[in-house]
Amino acid sequence: MNTVERxxxxxxACRDFEHLLGPVSAEMFLDWLRIELGHxxxxxxxxxxxxxMLRAVAPRVILHIVSGNTPHAALQSLVRxxxxxxxxxxxxxxxxxxxxxxxxxxxxxxxxARVEFSxxxxxxxxxxxxxxxxxxxxxxxxHFRALALPNQIFLGYGHRISLxxxxxxxxxxxxxxxxxxxxxxxxxxxxxPHCIYVxxxxxxxxxxxxxxxxxxxxxxxxxxxxLSEAAAISESxxxxxFRMAIGHDVHLWESRESDAWTVIYxxxxxxxxxxLNRVIYVRPLPEDPTAAVELAxxxxxxxxxxPNTQPFAERAASLGASRVCALGRMQDPPWTWRQDGRHxxxxxxxxxxxxxxxxxxxxxxxxx
Amino acid sequence: MTRxxxxxxxxxxxxxxxxxxxxxxxxxxxxxxxxxxYNPPYDQYCRLLGAGDSPAGWREIPAxxxxxxxxxALRSFPAAKEIAAFHTSGTTGADRGVHHFSSLRLYDEAVLxxxxxxxxxxxxxxxxxxxxxxxxxxxxxxxxxxxxxRAANAEQHWCINTHGQLDLDRLRDLVxxxxxxxxxxxxxxxxxxxxxxxxxxEGSSLxxxxxxxAFETGGYKGSGRTLSKASLYAMFQKRLGLAPDDIINEYxxxxxxxxxxxxxxxxxxTAPPWVRTIAVNPAxxxxxxxxxxxxxxxxxxxxxxxxxxxxxxxxxxxxxxxFELLGRDPxxxxxxxxxxxxxMLSATS
Numbered sequence: 009m010n011t012v013e014r015x016x017x018x019x020x021a022c023r024d025f026e027h028l029l030g031p032v033s034a035e036m037f038l039d040w041l042r043i044e045l046g047h048x049x050x051x052x053x054x055x056x057x058x059x060x061m062l063r064a065v066a067p068r069v070i071l072h073i074v075s076g077n078t079p080h081a082a083l084q085s086l087v088r089x090x091x092x093x094x095x096x097x098x099x100x101x102x103x104x105x106x107x108x109x110x111x112x113x114x115x116x117x118x119x120x121a122r123v124e125f126s127x128x129x130x131x132x133x134x135x136x137x138x139x140x141x142x143x144x145x146x147x148x149x150x151h152f153r154a155l156a157l158p159n160q161i162f163l164g165y166g167h168r169i170s171l172x173x174x175x176x177x178x179x180x181x182x183x184x185x186x187x188x189x190x191x192x193x194x195x196x197x198x199x200x201p202h203c204i205y206v207x208x209x210x211x212x213x214x215x216x217x218x219x220x221x222x223x224x225x226x227x228x229x230x231x232x233x234x235l236s237e238a239a240a241i242s243e244s245x246x247x248x249x250f251r252m253a254i255g256h257d258v259h260l261w262e263s264r265e266s267d268a269w270t271v272i273y274x275x276x277x278x279x280x281x282x283x284l285n286r287v288i289y290v291r292p293l294p295e296d297p298t299a300a301v302e303l304a305x306x307x308x309x310x311x312x313x314x315p316n317t318q319p320f321a322e323r324a325a326s327l328g329a330s331r332v333c334a335l336g337r338m339q340d341p342p343w344t345w346r347q348d349g350r351h352x353x354x355x356x357x358x359x360x361x362x363x364x365x366x367x368x369x370x371x372x373x374x375x376x
Numbered sequence: 377m378t379r380x381x382x383x384x385x386x387x388x389x390x391x392x393x394x395x396x397x398x399x400x401x402x403x404x405x406x407x408x409x410x411x412x413x414y415n416p417p418y419d420q421y422c423r424l425l426g427a428g429d430s431p432a433g434w435r436e437i438p439a440x441x442x443x444x445x446x447x448x449a450l451r452s453f454p455a456a457k458e459i460a461a462f463h464t465s466g467t468t469g470a471d472r473g474v475h476h477f478s479s480l481r482l483y484d485e486a487v488l489x490x491x492x493x494x495x496x497x498x499x500x501x502x503x504x505x506x507x508x509x510x511x512x513x514x515x516x517x518x519x520x521x522x523x524x525x526r527a528a529n530a531e532q533h534w535c536i537n538t539h540g541q542l543d544l545d546r547l548r549d550l551v552x553x554x555x556x557x558x559x560x561x562x563x564x565x566x567x568x569x570x571x572x573x574x575x576x577x578e579g580s581s582l583x584x585x586x587x588x589x590a591f592e593t594g595g596y597k598g599s600g601r602t603l604s605k606a607s608l609y610a611m612f613q614k615r616l617g618l619a620p621d622d623i624i625n626e627y628x629x630x631x632x633x634x635x636x637x638x639x640x641x642x643x644x645x646t647a648p649p650w651v652r653t654i655a656v657n658p659a660x661x662x663x664x665x666x667x668x669x670x671x672x673x674x675x676x677x678x679x680x681x682x683x684x685x686x687x688x689x690x691x692x693x694x695x696x697x698x699f700e701l702l703g704r705d706p707x708x709x710x711x712x713x714x715x716x717x718x719x720m721l722s723a724t725s
Contacts (some may be wrong), residue, residue: 235691236704239671242658243689246441253424254417254448267659325489 009118010052011041011093021114028080028107030340031089037091042342044353051093054362056261060275061362066092067138067161070356073099073152074143078197079107080339081143081165086111086123086142087343088352096123097137139163139356161356165348167310168198169281171301172205172335173293175313175320178293180216185336186288187220189312190337193270194230199310199338202282205300211259214273214290218261221269226244230268230286240283241267248272270280279304301327307346312338378410381453381680385482388650388677392485395649396495403677404652406433407684410452418449418683434652436662439673445473445631450682453478464630475515475630477681478704486634486678487522490648494624494637496562499589504542504565504573507534515630520564527562537644540638542569544576549583560587563616566594567608571574571601576610584616593626597705606641627701631686633678636699644698650677655694656687669693669702688713 009017015037022032039050045064046057054061070089074082082098082105089096098108104127112123134140134152139161140154149164156162172186183293186204193200206213233241245267251258269286277291277300294300301308309331311324316334324332330349331341346352379387381547384406398458412419418440427438444450457478464473472712477483511517524532535543535549535706554561561584562678565573570592590612605625612618621640628635636645636653647653656664664670672692674687692699 037668137676233659235669238658239689239691239704242661242671243441243443246687247447249424250417250441250444251447253420255420256447265660 009093009116010194010328011049011091012038014091014093014119015041015048017116018087021111021119022083022087024114025083025107025111028083028262030254030342032343037087040353041091043344044351045357050114051357054360061364063360063362064357065171065360066094066357068095069097069100070094070139070141071097071134071137072141073148074105074108075101078143078193080193080197080210082108083111084233085141085143088356090119090122091116092353092356094139094356098123098328100125100127102127103156125289130242141165142354143330143339152311163352163355165198167307168348169304169307170199170201170310170312170338171279171304171308172201172204172312173297173314173324173336174204174208174213175293175323176207177213177313178208180213182335184223185314186217186222186312187224189338190288190334191221191224191230191286193272195282195286195288197339199280200284201277201288201312201338202284202304203289203291205235205277205291207293210292211273212258213274214271215261216289218269218271218293221271221288222263225241225263225268225286233267235285241270241287243287244283244287245270248274253343297327305327310338310341312336334345378413379406381410381478384410384680385479388482388680389485390647391677392482392650395489400652400677401433402649404675404684405431406438407677407680408437410680411684414510415450415452415683417444417450418452425548434685435654435673437448437685439675439687440683441687442629442631442689443473444683445475446471449474449476451476451478452681452683460518461513462518462630463513473631475682479681480518482678482680483518483633484522484681486648486676487519488525488648490635491526492521493648494639496526496589496624497528498528499562500529500533500554501527501562501564502533502535502547502554502652504535504547504563504569506536506540510536510538510540511547515564515628519628519635523564532708535633536569542572542576544573547573548582551584554588555583555585555660558585560585560589562591564591567592567603568594568601570602570612571608574615577615577629581615581617584618588616588622590616590618590622590623591626593628603665609641629686629688631679631682632674632676634676636674638701644693644695644700646698647674652673653699654699655692655699659662664694666696672699672701 011198014032019032019034019037022029026032041048047055049055050062050064051066054063072085074085086096112120116169121234134155137160140152140164143150143165146166149166153162153164190201245262248258248260252260259273261271263269271288273290273293277294279301282289305328308328308331311329312333312335313320313324314335321332420437421440425438431437458479460477460478462475470650505520508517508521524530535547537543609623610621612623619678625638626635627645634648634651636647638645640663652675654673656663656673658671663694669691669722672688672690692700
């Protein structure tokens with residue numbers, strides 16, 4: 009199976025998972041290859057890229073270490089390895105990952121044979137892998153980075169934080185979009201916003217956002233939480249309630265008789281992370297938000313903006329975001345997205361070059 | 377009519393001294409009404425909740441989040457009357473809570489009476505906690521200073537130097553000296569201080585005289601360290617020859633005035649008679665049934681000058697009137713993409 013055939017087969021298998029992966033087509037995958045590797049068939053044989061003849065070599069074996077609470081990241085990582093034509097060892101959390109397993113079941117036999125799932129500790133896979141991709145906390149990433157051998161390619165995706173900025177929105181048109189971004193995957197992903205900064209009437213915006221999140225909850229209820237997660241939500245709510253009671257510029261909206269969703273307007277613009285699981289802060293956007301988002305800057309991933317125009321995108325990018333997108337699209341990065349500001353396919357391959365035009369080389373020598 | 381601070385303090389002092397919980401509800405309601413009148417931030421919080429002046433019993437009194445001590449001065453007395461303040465640990469001033477006092481009478485009485493209820497023989501004390509003069513805002517240091525009244529011949533030896541470090545030479549000399557004399561001692565310290573000491577012993581052991589005891593408290597907050605209680609107690613056994621039943625664990629916090637204790641492994645913590653504890657479901661706020669897990673709420677009559685009912689951050693299993701502490705579970709707290717991978721890592725490494 010060559011790369012183009014793989015792209016088609018993978019795209020077919022992805023169709024049932026567009027709720028996790030967004031729109032998918034073989035052409036998107038081929039574009040991705042062209043952008044990152046220079047040619048869609050460069051994994052199959054030498055191709056002219058610029059003024060060179062190059063061939064890309066994929067890792068023979070990729071070990072993917074993924075989290076159970078972000079199945080989309082696991083699927084994206086698997087798609088990456090399959091598109092490159094590698095064998096993929098996928099370390100799943102102990103509870104398994106039904107979406108990933110269902111996805112693989114839809115692949116043709118040739119590709120299906122290139123995926124192996126395991127819930128055991130991945131040490132044996134570690135030694136066998138040419139490349140290791142890890143999704144997890146900074147501690148998890150560092151743990152596996154320390155175990156990796158010097159000749160192994162290592163890609164670690166640690167803790168990341170995302171947020172939204174509403175620069176202008178007189179009619180609060182973006183509120184349902186922000187609600188979708190904050191609610192999808194129960195806010196567990198690195199692309200989920202912790203906070204929405206709003207330039208104009210932020211408290212009113214928060215009220216609208218609360219209504220929209222409640223509406224979203226009506227059709228897509230949040231998952232059941234552990235006691236620790238529920239305790240964290242309780243603490244966020246009661247802190248907000250107490251601050252509200254003593255006259256701080258804080259307001260709380262919350263689901264009744266449940267902890268399904270929480271919106272907290274906080275007049276203090278300084279960013280603080282949310283405890284997630286549909287707990288979202290709304291803060292006023294300062295004239296210069298640089299200091300306000302300083303805490304998030306070292307691990308800032310995506311800033312979603314409204315309206316999605318270049319001048320506002322430039323301002324958002326200057327705050328340290330590696331990705332800027334429209335509100336409502338936070339969870340749908342394109343395949344060509346530079347995750348954490350880096351390519352996602354290119355770092356996995358090594359290169360073979362061929363210099364067929366020996367006379368050019370000799371000509372160079374003759375000139376000296 | 378609400379009694380004034382001194383009148384209530386006298387009443388509560390007598391209740392602590394008597395160790396008699398019979399009038400708990402009456403005292404709780406009096407303290408609640410007093411705090412509603414004289415503690416404006418707490419009163420504002422209760423108003424927002426719609427809480428009335430006459431709850432049906434102590435369980436109906438609104439518990440205030442422990443973290444609230446970071447956001448307001450929760451005094452039930454005029455600020456001008458303040459004589460002491462204990463600060464919670466924290467990396468910056470902004471995230472530190474403060475417990476204010478106009479009198480330490482009830483605090484000290486609760487410390488001493490609570491200690492007496494453990495039924496221990498007075499022993500000389502070796503203390504792995506900063507001296508109160510080096511840590512005037514530490515409630516734990518103050519408590520240790522107060523316990524001088526329960527040390528044999530008021531003999532206390534402090535082994536944290538002025539830089540906040542363990543004085544390992546002094547510790548070794550003291551243990552050697554008491555061993556030579558055959559005099560049992562009480563070692564008091566944080567779990568982290570004991571852990572540092574055991575690691576510094578580098579595999580060697582010290583022999584404490586028979587009858588010696590240890591008091592440990594606190595976790596490993598801010599240290600990045602985690603260690604199960606069983607593992608820590610195994611180290612006590614190996615390094616000092618102390619069996620689990622020779623070790624007393626204290627559960628307390630800056631925001632409270634009283635302490636809960638347990639001894640050995642696999643036993644629940646017990647509150648003194650002037651304190652009540654319940655566990656509530658964090659999602660609903662309702663009390664959980666016996667054997668179930670919830671967020672721990674503590675109702676401490678000795679907290680007259682601040683807030684009687686405190687909602688802690690700790691999870692606990694309800695065991696009748698006692699509780700089995702689970703604490704905060706950092707690995708289970710949501711941290712974006714990381715959670716499941718961390719769980720996997722902790723389960724397999």
